[in-house]
Amino acid sequence: MKKEYIVVTGGGTGGHLKVADAFIEELINRDFNVIFIGSTKGQDKAWFENDRRLSEAFFLDTSGVVNKKGLSKILSLTNMFSKSLECLKIYNKFKVKKVISVGGFSAAPASFAAIFKRNCSFFIHEQNSKMGKLNQITSKFARQIYSSFLENSKVKDYPVDLKFFENSRIRKEIKTIAFFGGSQGAIAINNFALKVAPKLNEMGIKIIHQTGKNDFERVKDFYQQNSINADVFDFTKDIMSKMNEADFCVSRAGASTLFELCANNLPTFFIPFKYAAANHQYFNAKELFDKKLCFLQIEDELDENYFFPCLNSDIEKISTGLKDIIKPNAIKNIVDDILEY
Numbered sequence: 001m002k003k004e005y006i007v008v009t010g011g012g013t014g015g016h017l018k019v020a021d022a023f024i025e026e027l028i029n030r031d032f033n034v035i036f037i038g039s040t041k042g043q044d045k046a047w048f049e050n051d052r053r054l055s056e057a058f059f060l061d062t063s064g065v066v067n068k069k070g071l072s073k074i075l076s077l078t079n080m081f082s083k084s085l086e087c088l089k090i091y092n093k094f095k096v097k098k099v100i101s102v103g104g105f106s107a108a109p110a111s112f113a114a115i116f117k118r119n120c121s122f123f124i125h126e127q128n129s130k131m132g133k134l135n136q137i138t139s140k141f142a143r144q145i146y147s148s149f150l151e152n153s154k155v156k157d158y159p160v161d162l163k164f165f166e167n168s169r170i171r172k173e174i175k176t177i178a179f180f181g182g183s184q185g186a187i188a189i190n191n192f193a194l195k196v197a198p199k200l201n202e203m204g205i206k207i208i209h210q211t212g213k214n215d216f217e218r219v220k221d222f223y224q225q226n227s228i229n230a231d232v233f234d235f236t237k238d239i240m241s242k243m244n245e246a247d248f249c250v251s252r253a254g255a256s257t258l259f260e261l262c263a264n265n266l267p268t269f270f271i272p273f274k275y276a277a278a279n280h281q282y283f284n285a286k287e288l289f290d291k292k293l294c295f296l297q298i299e300d301e302l303d304e305n306y307f308f309p310c311l312n313s314d315i316e317k318i319s320t321g322l323k324d325i326i327k328p329n330a331i332k333n334i335v336d337d338i339l340e341y
């Protein structure tokens with residue numbers, strides 16, 4: 001007989017959805033029925049619409065409330081309320097007693113419904129160094145909040161796929177550099193890559209470059225026109241192989257990417273997305289930077305004269321130091337803890 005139904009909610013970007021995916025996989029492996037509740041906006045449907053592991057997937061027509069004003073804020077709030085009622089119906093139908101949120105506006109209706117419902121335990125995984133707006137409101141009602149950045153979190157390790165650990169290696173010299181823009185790509189990183197690429201090419205360093213969909217053609221054309229041999233792609237399902245091939249990385253500091261890089265022991269030069277809420281990407285990387293385990297430069301101050309000397313630093317020491325930042329099995333430990341309630 002199948003076990004109870006557990007709801008996983010949240011999404012919007014790849015960073016949130018990757019953690020949702022880790023929860024889904026772990027719960028399915030333990031023979032639970034899993035229901036995903038996300039939004040019609042963002043990337044939720046692309047990740048989970050046809051996911052056969054799920055017992056049910058609901059995509060509600062919701063949008064962010066935080067940045068809205070006046071009438072449009074009232075309309076969004078009213079919509080949120082009615083979608084929360086929809087979630088309550090789902091909980092009652094499937095006798096849901098546990099709801100896990102990974103944050104993002106997609107998580108709002110299902111989180112509020114979990115708080116309203118009696119005999120329902122609500123859990124949060126916060127990925128970032130600064131708590132998102134929704135989590136700030138709902139965390140007061142959560143049974144537990146798990147976060148790699150919270151001192152009192154019961155599990156401090158980040159849910160990273162085991163394959164990043166299994167394929168980790170200590171880097172000693174730089175033969176290949178990867179540029180990663182996060183799940184949507186980053187024009188600032190693309191521009192920086194194109195600026196430093198000719199010199200990297202001269203130095204005999206191979207380039208791997210994830211561009212994001214919108215900027216793919218421009219970046220690919222540049223490499224072609226300048227006869228630079230680079231592995232250019234907009235998005236890949238197998239980022240691990242690309243990471244593993246690289247000896248150094250230039251990346252946004254989204255939480256999932258950051259901890260995957262740590263798990264893989266890949267020394268990284270972080271360029272945080274400056275518009276991330278409360279500048280959380282900068283603070284995600286800052287902890288590593290303070291431990292001298294990464295390089296960090298803000299987008300507006302990007303400077304090749306700072307970047308190139310970084311390539312001559314003690315890569316092996318950084319790569320080895322990253323081993324202590326994250327241990328495997330975070331998702332197992334979090335789910336073990338959740339199931340105790």
Ligand SMILES: CC(=O)N[C@H]1[C@@H](OP(=O)(O)OP(=O)(O)OC[C@H]2O[C@@H](n3ccc(=O)[nH]c3=O)[C@H](O)[C@@H]2O)O[C@H](CO)[C@@H](O)[C@@H]1O
Nearest residue numbers: 013014015016018127182183235236239254255256257276
């Ligand atoms: C612009 C923005 O607000 N970004 C947020 C978003 O980032 P974003 O969605 O970019 O999130 P992350 O960097 O955390 O994760 C991206 C995920 O996509 C994967 N990937 C990426 C490229 C690719 O080609 N293939 C692939 O599989 C990465 O391996 C990673 O697992 O969520 C993160 C987690 O809450 C936040 O820290 C970020 O600040």
